[in-house]
Amino acid sequence: MALSRIASSSHASNLLKPLSTALSIRRLISSDSTVPLTIETSLPFISHKCDAPPRAVDTSASELFSFFRDMATMRRMEIAADSLYKAKLIRGFCHLYDGQEAVAIGMEAAITKKDAIITAYRDHCTFIGRGGTLLEVFGELMGRICGGSKGKGGSMHFYRKQTNFFGGHGIVGAQIPLGCGLAFAQRYSKEENVTFTLYGDGAANQGQLFEALNMAALWDLPAILVCENNHYGMGTAEWRAAKNPAYYKRGDYVPGLKVDGMDVLAVKQACKFAKENALKNGPLILEMDTYRYHGHSMSDPGSTYRTRDEISGVRQERDPIERVRKLLLAHDIASEKELKDIEKQVRKDVDDAIAKAKECPMPDPSELFTNVYVKGLGVESFGADRKEVRATLP
Amino acid sequence: MLRAIRHKNILPAFSAFRAFSSSAKEMTVREALNSALDEEMSADPKVFLMGEEVGEYQGAYKITKGLLDKYGPERVLDTPITEAGFTGIGVGAAYYGLRPVVEFMTFNFSMQAIDHIINSAAKSNYMSAGQISVPIVFRGPNGAAAGVGAQHSQCYAAWYASCPGLKVLSPYSSEDARGLLKAAIRDPDPVVFLENELLYGESFPVSAEVLDSSFCLPIGKAKIEREGKDVTITAFSKMVGYALKAAEILAKEGISAEVINLRSIRPLDRSTINASVRKTNRLVTVEEGFPQHGVGAEICTSVIEESFGYLDAPVERIAGADVPMPYAANLERMAVPQVEDIVRAAKRACYRSVPLAATA
Numbered sequence: 001m002a003l004s005r006i007a008s009s010s011h012a013s014n015l016l017k018p019l020s021t022a023l024s025i026r027r028l029i030s031s032d033s034t035v036p037l038t039i040e041t042s043l044p045f046i047s048h049k050c051d052a053p054p055r056a057v058d059t060s061a062s063e064l065f066s067f068f069r070d071m072a073t074m075r076r077m078e079i080a081a082d083s084l085y086k087a088k089l090i091r092g093f094c095h096l097y098d099g100q101e102a103v104a105i106g107m108e109a110a111i112t113k114k115d116a117i118i119t120a121y122r123d124h125c126t127f128i129g130r131g132g133t134l135l136e137v138f139g140e141l142m143g144r145i146c147g148g149s150k151g152k153g154g155s156m157h158f159y160r161k162q163t164n165f166f167g168g169h170g171i172v173g174a175q176i177p178l179g180c181g182l183a184f185a186q187r188y189s190k191e192e193n194v195t196f197t198l199y200g201d202g203a204a205n206q207g208q209l210f211e212a213l214n215m216a217a218l219w220d221l222p223a224i225l226v227c228e229n230n231h232y233g234m235g236t237a238e239w240r241a242a243k244n245p246a247y248y249k250r251g252d253y254v255p256g257l258k259v260d261g262m263d264v265l266a267v268k269q270a271c272k273f274a275k276e277n278a279l280k281n282g283p284l285i286l287e288m289d290t291y292r293y294h295g296h297s298m299s300d301p302g303s304t305y306r307t308r309d310e311i312s313g314v315r316q317e318r319d320p321i322e323r324v325r326k327l328l329l330a331h332d333i334a335s336e337k338e339l340k341d342i343e344k345q346v347r348k349d350v351d352d353a354i355a356k357a358k359e360c361p362m363p364d365p366s367e368l369f370t371n372v373y374v375k376g377l378g379v380e381s382f383g384a385d386r387k388e389v390r391a392t393l394p
Numbered sequence: 395m396l397r398a399i400r401h402k403n404i405l406p407a408f409s410a411f412r413a414f415s416s417s418a419k420e421m422t423v424r425e426a427l428n429s430a431l432d433e434e435m436s437a438d439p440k441v442f443l444m445g446e447e448v449g450e451y452q453g454a455y456k457i458t459k460g461l462l463d464k465y466g467p468e469r470v471l472d473t474p475i476t477e478a479g480f481t482g483i484g485v486g487a488a489y490y491g492l493r494p495v496v497e498f499m500t501f502n503f504s505m506q507a508i509d510h511i512i513n514s515a516a517k518s519n520y521m522s523a524g525q526i527s528v529p530i531v532f533r534g535p536n537g538a539a540a541g542v543g544a545q546h547s548q549c550y551a552a553w554y555a556s557c558p559g560l561k562v563l564s565p566y567s568s569e570d571a572r573g574l575l576k577a578a579i580r581d582p583d584p585v586v587f588l589e590n591e592l593l594y595g596e597s598f599p600v601s602a603e604v605l606d607s608s609f610c611l612p613i614g615k616a617k618i619e620r621e622g623k624d625v626t627i628t629a630f631s632k633m634v635g636y637a638l639k640a641a642e643i644l645a646k647e648g649i650s651a652e653v654i655n656l657r658s659i660r661p662l663d664r665s666t667i668n669a670s671v672r673k674t675n676r677l678v679t680v681e682e683g684f685p686q687h688g689v690g691a692e693i694c695t696s697v698i699e700e701s702f703g704y705l706d707a708p709v710e711r712i713a714g715a716d717v718p719m720p721y722a723a724n725l726e727r728m729a730v731p732q733v734e735d736i737v738r739a740a741k742r743a744c745y746r747s748v749p750l751a752a753t754a
Contacts, residue, residue: 018396023738048456058701089711091541091723092539092540092542092543093541093542093543105577140721143541143722149721151715151721151722151725152720152721152722152725153544154541154542154543154721155542156545156546157545157721169544170502171503171506171545172503172522173475173476173506199547202670205475205476205479206475207479220668233475234450235447235450236446236450236474240450240472241474242474247593283492305451335636361720362723362724362725363722363724365724365725367725368715368717368728369717369721372718381715381716382685382713382715383715383716383728384712384713384715384729384731384735385712385731385735385738385739386711386713387710388738389715389732
């Protein structure tokens with residue numbers, strides 16, 4: 001993905017530096033090594049009506065390194081978005097994903113761009129995972145033409161058709177039947193691809209989930225429902241919204257797996273397992289136990305319904321980026337300094353993208369009337385004053 | 395039967411602490427809605443609230459602040475994010491005689507529940523020949539906010555107001571908010587109550603009468619916000635404020651505009667609207683929603699049907715643009731009516747403007 005190309009140039013220069021920077025331990029594995037490495041997930045998987053995959057995950061030094069870099073990029077991007085929102089450069093709603101990066105990254109590591117992903121409104125990082133650029137994210141958030149949706153969608157409406165990312169949806173739960181529909185089309189077209197439909201613990205109680213899941217199971221659709229359980233549906237804790245908050249079991253006749261969503265390797269293993277199973281046996285549910293550091297959106301402080309101790313506790317014990325940092329250091333794949341350099345580079349990439357996005361113009365007024373239809377049939381459309389502003393839809 | 399309107403300025407003792415005898419008191423729309431809910435819940439134990447974040451969170455927009463503490467979790471219910479389910483539950487409770495007030499965090503989410511609003515609530519009294527009445531209120535913010543994009547900006551006034559069996563109200567000022575919400579809760583029929591997020595923080599002066607807990611506004615009556623003689627401008631909710639600003643601008647150019655605050659979309663106060671147009675001979679309708687089959691379309695038709703001979707100019711409609719709401723700030727500005735649009739249309743109706751601008 002685009003992120004790899006940016007970081008690898010700085011990485012190459014690191015390789016050329018003499019190892020004799022005396023303080024560094026002699027490196028056992030080079031960070032671009034693809035030699036297989038097996039690492040155990042921190043927690044076991046818990047399964048429902050299926051056999052859990054093994055805890056030993058196949059990875060490599062270069063994959064772990066890319067996990068670090070990509071999650072750091074997502075983290076930095078979301079924090080920068082927070083500042084832009086407070087500076088009123090981003091308007092409306094802004095739902096941030098920091099804390100949940102391992103789900104987006106782990107999933108991408110297990111699948112291809114021919115598999116489809118659909119999610120709700122906490123979609124900035126999902127878009128990046130599917131190949132979107134930082135410029136497209138900041139451009140869209142600031143309503144400019146360089147944005148992923150040319151400034152017309154906003155924070156909740158990122159899409160990337162060429163890599164099978166179908167949005168970006170504002171209405172809680174709506175993306176679930178839509179995702180099953182994508183899976184239906186994949187089966188109908190006899191493709192060997194699957195769809196991952198992401199939703200939150202708030203959406204997990206929606207009736208349309210069960211309606212769509214029933215049909216997905218009846219028709220053996222390659223649909224994988226992924227509950228990103230960050231334990232709060234806006235301000236309501238899961239135990240106040242769900243009689244049964246074991247979301248991985250809620251599919252009843254549909255198998256499920258509970259996964260430590262803060263462990264990128266566990267996510268990768270679970271998604272790999274899910275893809276293989278869905279192609280053979282139809283739908284399943286993955287519940288990712290994850291956490292969002294920010295409130296529900298920028299309008300929600302996130303501290304009226306949970307304690308600051310809880311938030312800092314998760315950050316200390318379970319942060320996905322810190323976990324990978326520790327792995328990289330423990331396996332001597334990278335030094336502290338190299339990782340700090342990556343983080344510095346990431347900050348620079350994000351700042352550069354923001355600066356560039358700020359230079360980008362707003363959409364032309366004529367864009368008000370574009371893309372209403374694919375085929376407008378010459379129909380007239382109107383502005384607020386129908387006698388003053390009108391257009392013909394081509 | 396419509397509740398009788400209290401015109402007398404009586405100050406019952408227990409509300410005297412709130413009334414300032416000389417200075418005008420101001421109240422935000424938020425406070426107006428909160429106090430109306432509080433008073434109606436206090437007066438009638440059958441009234442209860444349900445919706446997302448209405449309880450512990452104090453309301454997504456703080457409209458229900460303090461009510462959980464005051465009335466307890468049996469009367470203020472935090473629901474899961476499941477509109478179809480909880481709306482159905484609310485309507486069922488109303489069938490049985492309770493008086494639910496169901497909050498939609500925005501009316502965009504009411505689309506998940508619209509079957510229950512229309513088929514389970516609106517039509518039941520008719521289908522049961524009067525046995526099953528549905529004294530429910532569906533309330534929440536409607537229409538565009540600021541930069542919330544296509545799925546969060548639609549105005550539902552025209553959709554709900556086209557349905558017989560529903561009453562549809564839309565307040566502008568704090569007085570409207572208090573009087574209409576109280577009327578809605580007391581009304582035996584299902585009422586769709588369309589608020590506006592951007593008005594919640596706005597302050598309006600309120601008289602002692604408005605502050606009284608028995609205050610109520612009649613459903614189905616529009617209010618003449620500003621009298622005029624040259625052109626009638628109809629509006630509801632946030633657009634009333636815009637229409638009043640337009641009227642100020644027009645006054646400086648010698649055009650006296652009469653601004654009608656509809657207050658009630660269904661029943662629509664056709665007699666007030668027609669009486670006004672028969673006086674001014676010109677009409678401009680203003681709404682935020684999509685133009686086709688909109689509230690303005692119905693008003694224009696009513697006037698053409700009832701007062702054709704009185705019109706001295708074609709009717710004018712100002713509405714939201716006929717496109718999904720864009721996010722970019724400049725496009726969003728073009729998609730929502732602005733004060734200058736209303737001024738321009740009024741001048742056209744008075745034959746005082748330049749010829750039509752070129753097409754886009």
